[in-house]
Amino acid sequence: MSSPNKFPSEWTLRRLIAFVAALGVGVATYIAIADSGGGAPACIAGGSGFQTVADSSYSHLLGVNVAVFGIVGYLLLLASAFLTSDAARFGGFVVALGGFGFSVYLTYIEVFKIEAICQWCVASAVLMTILFLLNATRLIGYAGAEGELAADAG
Amino acid sequence: MPAENERRQRLLQLATGAVFLAIVAVAVLIVVNSTGNGGDTNLEGKGEVKRLLKGIPQHEMDLGSLKAPVELVEFGDLQCPVCRSYSEHVLPPIIETKVRQGQVRIDFHNYVIIGKQSTSAGAAALAAGEQGRGWNYVELFYRNQGEENSGYADDEFLKAVAEGAGVKDIARWQKERKELESNVLGTSGDAQSLGFEGTPSFVILGPNISGGFERLSAPDPGALEEAIEEAVEKAS
Numbered sequence: 001m002s003s004p005n006k007f008p009s010e011w012t013l014r015r016l017i018a019f020v021a022a023l024g025v026g027v028a029t030y031i032a033i034a035d036s037g038g039g040a041p042a043c044i045a046g047g048s049g050f051q052t053v054a055d056s057s058y059s060h061l062l063g064v065n066v067a068v069f070g071i072v073g074y075l076l077l078l079a080s081a082f083l084t085s086d087a088a089r090f091g092g093f094v095v096a097l098g099g100f101g102f103s104v105y106l107t108y109i110e111v112f113k114i115e116a117i118c119q120w121c122v123a124s125a126v127l128m129t130i131l132f133l134l135n136a137t138r139l140i141g142y143a144g145a146e147g148e149l150a151a152d153a154g
Numbered sequence: 155m156p157a158e159n160e161r162r163q164r165l166l167q168l169a170t171g172a173v174f175l176a177i178v179a180v181a182v183l184i185v186v187n188s189t190g191n192g193g194d195t196n197l198e199g200k201g202e203v204k205r206l207l208k209g210i211p212q213h214e215m216d217l218g219s220l221k222a223p224v225e226l227v228e229f230g231d232l233q234c235p236v237c238r239s240y241s242e243h244v245l246p247p248i249i250e251t252k253v254r255q256g257q258v259r260i261d262f263h264n265y266v267i268i269g270k271q272s273t274s275a276g277a278a279a280l281a282a283g284e285q286g287r288g289w290n291y292v293e294l295f296y297r298n299q300g301e302e303n304s305g306y307a308d309d310e311f312l313k314a315v316a317e318g319a320g321v322k323d324i325a326r327w328q329k330e331r332k333e334l335e336s337n338v339l340g341t342s343g344d345a346q347s348l349g350f351e352g353t354p355s356f357v358i359l360g361p362n363i364s365g366g367f368e369r370l371s372a373p374d375p376g377a378l379e380e381a382i383e384e385a386v387e388k389a390s
Contacts, residue, residue, distance in 0.1 A: 043234035043267045044352040044372075058301065090165050094172055101176040105183045113187065113303050139169055144162025 007141030010084065017092065017134050018081035021074045024127045028070035031120050035065055058109050066106065070124055073099045077131055086143060093139040100132035187304060197318040199297030206246055207289055210254055215280065215288045217249065218259030223389035224252075224360035226260045226382060229345040230353050232275040232295050233268035233302050236372075237354045241296040244375040248382060257386050262292055264338040265345035267353050271307040274331070276338040278312040281331035282321045290319035356381075362388040 007013075059066060073095055080092030103125035110117055211219055226248075230237040245260070252258040264276030275295060282291035295315050300306030312331070313324065321327045345355065352372040358381055359367045368381055 043231055043236050086161060086165060090168065093169055097172055097176050101180045105180050108184050109187065113301065136169075139165065143165040143169075144158045144160075146158065 007137060010138060010142045010145070013134055013138045013141075014081045014084075017131060017138070018078055020127055020130050020134065021078040021081060024074035024124060024131065025071060025078065027120060027124045027127060028067050028074055031118075031124065032065055032067035032071060034120075035059065035067060058106075058114060066102075069102070070099070073128075077135070080135075086145075089135075089139045089143055093135045096128065096132040096135040099128040103128045187301070197294060197298050197314060199294060200318050203290055203293040203297065203319075206249060206293065210249070210289075212283070212286050212289055214283045215262045215292075216259050217262075217289045218253040219256045220259065222253070222256050222259040224258045224358065224382070224385045226258055227263055227357040227359070228260060229263050229265035229341070229348075229350055229355045229357075230292075231265055231267040231272045232279065232292065233272045233299065233307065234353045235299065235302070236352075238296040238299045240354050240375070241293060244378065248379070252382065252386060257389070258382060260289075262288065263341040263344065265350065265353050265355070266338060266342045269303040271303065271305070273335055273338050275307045275312060277334040278316060278327075278331045280334040280337055281327045282316055282319055284330055284334075285321050285323060285327065287316075287319045287321045291315060291321070294319050358382065358385045360385040360389045 008016075061069065076095045077092055077099075080088045080095070082088075106121065107125055110121065207217070210217055213220060228245075230240075248258065249260070253260060262279070264272070264279070266272040266276065279288055279291045279295065282288050298311075298315065313328075316324060316327050348355075348357065348369055350369070350371050355372050356370040356378060357367050358370070363385060368385070370378060370381060373381070
């Protein structure tokens, strides 16, 4: 196994993941609430990118608001940050990878299909990208390690 | 440490596989969306539209008697999913009662919100209206609406809707739909002048309405139904 010394300690990575995932839960929850209670639905001309995106047919998957999938994903990532097993490292990586891939797809839809940018959706995509990088670093640096490797001193 | 190393190698191999799968999945999703669902000319809802509109007079984009005391002007975009929802769930009860009874007529005006194909689709509906099939066109389009700006509303789709809507002279429809694109832009300008920011939006005209008309910018369905009810009461 390569030396973990060149990586930040797993302790640091886990806390960063927990912090960013908690922010993600907040952002995704805001999107879900704003979408469900934002007054009468309408297709909006220019200006309000959020409303245009929220009212588009792409905003739901199998009848469920995509923001709800986001909340679930961020909660799973938050939970993975509290565990130190390989299952948590790999599970966190897979969830973050899925979230990152889905964010890429949704950003493509916003730019090229709906032709409107929702700032909160961009914020969520940025958070998911950061989480993907953090979880990838955690997996590469600490996969196979027993428990939590110690600290920044490394 | 060998067991640890082995576990690590296995996890990293799995992770590499997962990354590969994710790249493939995203690429497939994007390709499927970029090709759109155009060319699907198996139209749905023809019977439903025919039943809804049967026996109701149509003149250009007006549905209902021209003598109806109350006029409901709808500003819609044929690519707008919220307009489709109104078309399927909110307007039918109004059409089946107040329009059929001659109390209200509905005039569809295009308000281009979504994209370029909304203009050609709107003009196609106007050209169908020249042959008394405007509302059949609008209603059938909504029932076969695809994803916004996915390219589905191409010439083939527009023609299929025209045929499905019962437009008799397709050659005339083809000629007139090109000429009517400026009309679509004109009504879009009207909507902006009225201060509408989204679709569907409505204007209700009728006797005894304060100021002569009432404007409803992207109202919720209940507010629209209530406003129509009030306008009919004031007219009677």
